[in-house]
Amino acid sequence: MSKVGKKGKAAQQSLDLFDPAVQQEQAGDLDFVLKIHDGHLHDLEISSVSNLLSALGQIVGIKQASFKTIKEGSTTIAVTIPNDLRQAAILNVTKDTAAKHRQIARIQKELGKYGYHRAEISYGNIKDDEVYEPKEILYVVPELETEETFIQEESLDGRLTRLQIGRDTSDHITIILKNGVEVPAQCSKKLLEELKPYFNTDTNLRFEGEASYLSKSNSYQLTLKKYIISKFHVIEDVSLEEWIDDFRAKGASNWSTHDDPIAEWLKERQD
Template identity: 85%
Template sequence: MSSIAKKGKQTQESLDLDDSSQLEQEGDLDFVLKIHDGHLHDLEISSVANLLSALGQIVGVKQASFKTIKEGSTTIAVTVPKDCKAIAMANVVKDTALKRKQVSRIQKELGKYHLHDAEISYGNLKENEIYKPKEILYVVPELEIEETFTQEESLDGRLTRLQIGRDKSDHITIILNNGVEVPAQCSKKLLEELKPYFNTDTSLRFEGEATYLSKSNTYQLTLKKYIINKFYVIEDVSLEEWIDDFRAKGASNWSTHDDPIAEWLKERQD
């Protein structure tokens, strides 16, 4: 065989080897769950196992195999054969009951450690190299945490709807001045005093315990229930009467001003 032919054969073999290697690399597709604000050594073994299990079920390919679990920003990965790429990517992206269940598992595990920033991507995860995802397919939503707290508070409103309770308290509804309805409860003794005011236009001021619900994602407070300890009737006073009364109170000299409200607001701003 001539040296030219031999060289050509070697070159072709080299090209074939390179192509084979490139095809092999292209065939390896890694799906990665990365938790940016968490470190592996902070997680319990059971949490790591649950996260890996959830990722595997979201990818949803039987041929998928375990890839790695890495320290740093916690990185958990599985590898999928190239002929399963399309279905695996579709499973990660689409919204299904199965996926929501597994995402909920991930959120639950992250919530144990107060972690929030996690995502699922695909690419090629290599040893001793910084992982650069080809595409982030799904960002794990932050778990919404609900908390309740109770505080002493007075409410102004009217009474409507009565439901006799089976226990020592009865349940009623307060319509606040802004139209919002709040479920409330009171003792049977207090209910007897309140009965004349049901479904009337009489304004009442209630004093008692308010229970609020707060949600971490919205930072909004919702008044969930109210326990009435006592109440009294609010007299209907016109705005003009209220201003005259406001001017007359104390030695503030506000009565000398044409608009005492504006002066009061001015002082608050100062």
């Protein structure tokens, strides 16, 4: 009985050699996958697909790697490698090197063309007509930070320091805000003559003009990058207590009836 069983098992193994699924399992090839969660494959230009595939191949860094597939849905681009090179490929994907950064930058550039944000590199096995489930996500491609500038009319309070004569029709100066932040500013040569007596003094000025702010996609903070002064006037250095007293004294507003006008104002704003 045991001899017959062995012959039957051997025959079955011979038949299995012709089964593609078994052949792949025995070969142990492993797929390394760049998956883009935004958009669709048909939206990508051929040059973008080529660049993404090239970057993935260089990040995996295995000479024996071969092209696996490009699939629709969440755009899936894959290369396949022999299983015995798994650890070397995983190390290449996860280690931090200048060469890897260059390839990630290529991927980010291509994603940025289409406004895509989410992509990752993983490994597993891609099978036809099955949803790819990664065995492990090795690297999440950082979202490429974008910058946007917007301009608005705004008044600023501050002091003047540093003068740099411009080569064009404007001159460049620096405004020191009350919190100590320095803002580069520019004005006309005519306005500069009026400002000169206030340079490097303790005189507080109120500027009116155009403020340029920088907004970054990965941060909610705004940075005031430039200010164009159109006019200004001197303001007194008034303490908070003096300001409240002056505010309360404005009888027409009825604020003088309140002990804490600021609290009352905030209360009205919340209602």
